[in-house]
Amino acid sequence: MQKQKLCISILLVMILSFSLLVPSFAEDSVYVWSTNSKEIDENIINVNSDNNLHDDNAPSNNLNLECGSAILIEQSTGQILYEHNIHEQLRPASVTKVMSILLIMEAIDSGKISLTDNIPCSENAASMGGSQIWLDPRETLTVDEMLKAICVASANDCVVAMAEYIAGSEEAFVQMMNDKAKELGMNDTTFKNCHGLDEDGHVTSSYDISLMSRELLKNHPDITKYTTIWTDSLRDGKSQLANTNKLIRTYKGATGLKTGSTSLALYNLSASATRDDLSLIAVIMKAPSTKIRFAEAQKLLDYGFNTYSFKQFAKKQEIAQTVTVDKGVKRAIEIVFEEDAGVLLEKGKDKQVEQTITLDENIKAPITAGQKVGEATYSLDGKLLTTVNLVAKESVEKINLFTMTKEIVYKWIDLLRT
Numbered sequence: 160m161q162k163q164k165l166c167i168s169i170l171l172v173m174i175l176s177f178s179l180l181v182p183s184f185a186e187d188s189v190y191v192w193s194t195n196s197k198e199i200d201e202n203i204i205n206v207n208s209d210n211n212l213h214d215d216n217a218p219s220n221n222l223n224l225e226c227g228s229a230i231l232i233e234q235s236t237g238q239i240l241y242e243h244n245i246h247e248q249l250r251p252a253s254v255t256k257v258m259s260i261l262l263i264m265e266a267i268d269s270g271k272i273s274l275t276d277n278i279p280c281s282e283n284a285a286s287m288g289g290s291q292i293w294l295d296p297r298e299t300l301t302v303d304e305m306l307k308a309i310c311v312a313s314a315n316d317c318v319v320a321m322a323e324y325i326a327g328s329e330e331a332f333v334q335m336m337n338d339k340a341k342e343l344g345m346n347d348t349t350f351k352n353c354h355g356l357d358e359d360g361h362v363t364s365s366y367d368i369s370l371m372s373r374e375l376l377k378n379h380p381d382i383t384k385y386t387t388i389w390t391d392s393l394r395d396g397k398s399q400l401a402n403t404n405k406l407i408r409t410y411k412g413a414t415g416l417k418t419g420s421t422s423l424a425l426y427n428l429s430a431s432a433t434r435d436d437l438s439l440i441a442v443i444m445k446a447p448s449t450k451i452r453f454a455e456a457q458k459l460l461d462y463g464f465n466t467y468s469f470k471q472f473a474k475k476q477e478i479a480q481t482v483t484v485d486k487g488v489k490r491a492i493e494i495v496f497e498e499d500a501g502v503l504l505e506k507g508k509d510k511q512v513e514q515t516i517t518l519d520e521n522i523k524a525p526i527t528a529g530q531k532v533g534e535a536t537y538s539l540d541g542k543l544l545t546t547v548n549l550v551a552k553e554s555v556e557k558i559n560l561f562t563m564t565k566e567i568v569y570k571w572i573d574l575l576r577t
Contacts, residue, residue, distance in 0.1 A: 217239045217240055217241055217242050218241055218242075219241075219242055219243060220242075220243040220244075222241070222455075222458055222459070222462060224243055224443075224455050224458070224459075225446065225447060225451055225455065226243070226443045226444060226445055226446040226447075226451065226452070226455055227244060227247065227249060227425075227444055227445030227446075228243060228244040228245060228247045228249060228364065228365040228442075228443075228444040228445060229241070229242070229243040229244070229245070229365055229441070229442060229443050229444065229455065229459060230242050230243070230245045230365040230366055230368075230369050230441070230442045231439060231440070231441045231442075231459040231460070231462065231463050232369045232373065232439070232440050233437070233438070233439060233463070233467065233469070233503045234373055234376055234377060234431070234433075234438035234439060234440055235377065235438060235469070235499075235501065235503075236503055237369075237370075237373055238503055240439075240462075240463050240466070240467065241459055241462060241463070242366075243365075244365070245364060245365050245366040246347050246364050246366055247347075247364055247365075247444075248347050248362040248363065248364055249362060249363070249364065249365075249424065249427075249444045249445050250357060250361065250362060250421065250423055250424035251355055251361070251362070251363045251368065251419055251424065251427060251444070252355045252356075252357075252419030252420050252421045252424035252427050253289075253290065253313045253315075253354065253355040253417065253418060253419035253420070253427075254355065254363075254368055254417050254418070254419035254427045254428070254429050254442075254444075255350065255352070255353065255354060255355030255361070255363075255419065256309055256313065256318055256353070256354065256355060256417055256419075257368065257371050257372055257375060257416060257417050257429055258336045258339065258340065258350065258353075258371050259309070259318050259321070259322065259332075259336065259353045259354070260306070260309060260310065260375060260382060260417075261339065261371055261374060261375045261379070262325065262332070262335055262336065262339060263302070263306065263309075263321055263325065264375065264379035264381075264382055265379070266325050267302065268379065271325070272302055272324070272325065273302065274301065274302045274303040274306075275301055275302070275303070276301065276302045276324075277299040277300070277301055278299055278300055278301065278302060278305055278320050278321060278324050279296075279299050279320070279324070280294040280295060280296050280297075280298060280299070280300075280316065280320050281296065281319075281320065281323055282296055283319060283323070283329070284316050284317075284319040284320040284323060285316055287315035287316045287319055287354060287356075288315070288356065289315045289354070289356055289421075290312060290313040290314060290315055290403075291314050291315050291316040291317075292308050292312060292314045292316065292317060292393065292398055292400075293316070294314075294316040294317065294320060300317070300320075300393070302321070304393055305317045305318075305320065305321050306382075306385050307385055307388065307391060307393065307400065308393060308400065309321070309385075310382070310385035310386050310388070310415075310417075311385065311388050311391060311400045311401070311402050311403075312400045312401070312402075312403065313403050313417070313418065313419070315354040315355075315356065318353050318354050319353060319354060322353045329352065329353055332353055333350050333351065333352060333353055336350040336353060337349065337350050339371075340367070340371070343367075343370045343371060343374055344370060345363065345367035345370050345371065346367070347362070347363055347364035347366065347367045348362065348363040348364070348367045349361065349362055349363075350363075355419055355421075355424075356421065357421050357422075357423045357424065364444075365442040365443070365444045366442075368427075368429050368442045368444070369429070369440050369442050372416055372417075372429045372431065372440050372442070373440055375416070376414070376415070376416070376431055376438070376440070382415070383414045383415055386404075386407075386414060386415030386416055386417070386431075387407055387413070387414055387415065388400070388402060388407075389401070389402050389407055389408050390402070403418040404416070404417070404418050404428070404430070405453055406430050406432075406453055406456065406457065409453075410430075410432060410457055410460065411432075411434065412432040412433050412434040413430070413431070413432045414431045414432055414433055414438075415429075415430075415431045416429045416430065416431045416440070417429050418452075420449065420452075424444075424445065425445045425446060425447060426443075426445075426446040426447070426448060426449050426451070426452035427442075427443060427444045427445070427446070427452070428441075428442070428443045428446075428452050428453065428456050429441075429442050430442075430443070430453075430456040430457075430459075430460065432460050432464075434464050435468065435469075436469045436471060436501075437463070437464065437467060437468055437469040437503075438469075439459075439460055439463040439464065441456045441459035441460050441463070443455050443456050443459075465506075466505060466506065467503055467504065467505060467506060468503075468504055468505075468506050468509060469501055469502070469503055469504075470501060470502055470504055470509040470512065471499065471500070471501035472500040472501060472502075472512075472514060472535075472537065473496045473499070473500040473535070473547070474496065474499055474500075475496055475497070475498050475499050476495045476496065476552075477495060477496050478493050478494070478495050478552070479494050479495060479496060479516060479533075479535065479549050480493075480494060480516070481493050481494070482494055482518060482522055482532065483522070484522055484523070484524055484526060484555050485521065485522060485523045485524070486523050486524050486557055486558050487523070487524030487525070487526065487555040487556065487557060487558060488524070488555060488556050488557075488558050489524075489555045492526065492551055492552060492553055492555055493552040493553075494518075494532055494533065494549045494550065494551060494552065495549070495550060495551075495552045496535065496547055496548075496549060496550075497529075497531070497547060497548040497549065497550045498547055498548070499547075500535055500537070500545065500547040501545070502537055502539075502544040502545050504539070504544075508539060511539055511540070512537050512538070512539050512544065513537070513538050513539070514535060514536070514537055515535070515536045515537075515538070516533065516534075516535050516549070517533050517534050517535075517536070518532060518533035518549070519532050519533055523557075524555045524556060524557040524558065525554070525555065525556055525557040526551045526554060526555040527551070527554050528550075528551055528552065528553050528554045529550050529551065530550060530551045531548045531549070531550050532549055532550060532551055533548075533549040534546050534547065534548060534549060535547045535549055
C-alpha cells in the first residue's frame with residue numbers, strides 16, 4: 160500500500176511540475192454582459208460613494224410645503240430626491256441630538272464604551288431644562304438606558320451626561336461634534352451644544368441634517384432598535400417613555416429618527432423609513448406646527464416611495480465569476496463584488512438596466528485577496544448609473560521554484576493523508 164502511494168506521489172509530482180511550468184494561453188480580455196453599443200454618459204450616480212449626490216431634476220417645493228426648509232434623500236446613495244431651501248441656516252432644536260447619538264454609537268462600535276457602562280450624572284447634566292427624565296446626581300444609568308432616554312424621550316440631561324462621559328466635558332464633546340460635521344461636509348452647521356436648546360450661532364440646514372442622519376443610519380443601523388421604540392420605561396418601570404416621533408406609530412416602515420422644537424426653531428424632524436429595500440430620509444425644518452411637521456414629512460416620504468424603487472443586483476462578496484490567472488500557483492480564482500451593487504430608479508425601469516462586467520486584460524500573479532481585477536457597471540439608456548469594483552476572493556502567489564516546490568509538497572502531504 161505504501162509503495163502504491165509512493166508511486167502515485169511521484170506521478171503527481173511530475174504532472175504538477177509540468178502543469179505549473181506551462182504558460183497560460185487562456186484569454187485575459189474583456190468580458191461584457193451587454194449588447195448595447197451606446198456610449199455611456201460620464202454622469203455617474205454611484206451607490207457606493209460616500210458623497211451625497213445632487214439630482215438637477217429634483218423637484219423644488221412643487222409639493223407646496225409650508226415649512227421653512229425640507230429635503231428628501233435616498234439613504235444608501237445620498238441622492239437628493241426633493242429639495243426646498245436646503246442650505247438655509249436654521250435652528251435645529253433637538254434634531255441636534257442626531258450628531259450626539261452618532262458620536263455615542265461610534266464610541267460603542269470602536270470599543271471605547273459599552274452598552275453596560277454605568278454613566279454618572281453631574282450637577283451640570285441634571286440642571287438641563289427642556290425635555291428630560293430628571294436625572295439625579297446620585298444615580299447612574301447604563302449607556303443602553305441613556306440611549307433609550309435620548310432617542311425616545313429626547314432627554315437633554317442624558318445627552319449631556321453621555322457627552323461628559325465620552326469627552327470629559329460638554330465643551331470637548333461639542334468640539335467633536337463640529338469636527339465630525341466638517342468631516343461629513345456639513346458646511347452650513349455650527350454646533351454650540353449637544354442637546355439643541357436655543358443658543359445664538361447654533362445652526363444647521365436640512366441638507367446637513369440629512370448628511371448626519373444618513374451617516375448614523377448607514378453605518379450604525381443598530382440605532383433603530385432605539386429609534387423605533389414607541390413606549391418603554393426606565394428605573395424599574397417608574398419612569399415612562401413615549402416617543403416624540405409620532406410617525407413611528409402611524410407610518411408604515413418608519414425607522415426613526417429625531418424630532419426637535421423650541422419657540423425659536425419651531426418644529427423640526429428628521430424622519431426615516433424603509434419599504435421594499437428602499438430607505439428614505441426626509442428632513443423638515445421650521446414647520447409652523449407639530450401637525451404640519453409630521454404631515455409634510457409623510458408627504459415627502461410618500462412622494463419618494465411612490466416615485467422610486469431600489470434595485471439590488473448583487474451583495475457584497477457575492478461571486479461574479481471565475482477567471483484564469485497567468486503565472487500563478489493556482490490557475491483560476493473567483494472574483495467577487497467589493498460592495499453591494501444596486502441603483503435607485505424611477506419605478507418601472509428596473510428591467511431596463513444593463514450590466515457590464517469588465518476584467519483587466521492581463522490578470523497575473525501575484526494577486527492579493529481584495530485586489531481589484533475588474534468592474535461591474537450598470538447603465539440605463541446609455542447613462543452610467545453605478546460602478547462596483549470586482550476583487551479577488553483569495554490571494555495567489557506567483558509561480559517560481561520555491562512556490563512550485565511548496566505547492567508540490569502540500570499536494571504530496573494531502574495525498575499521504577488519504
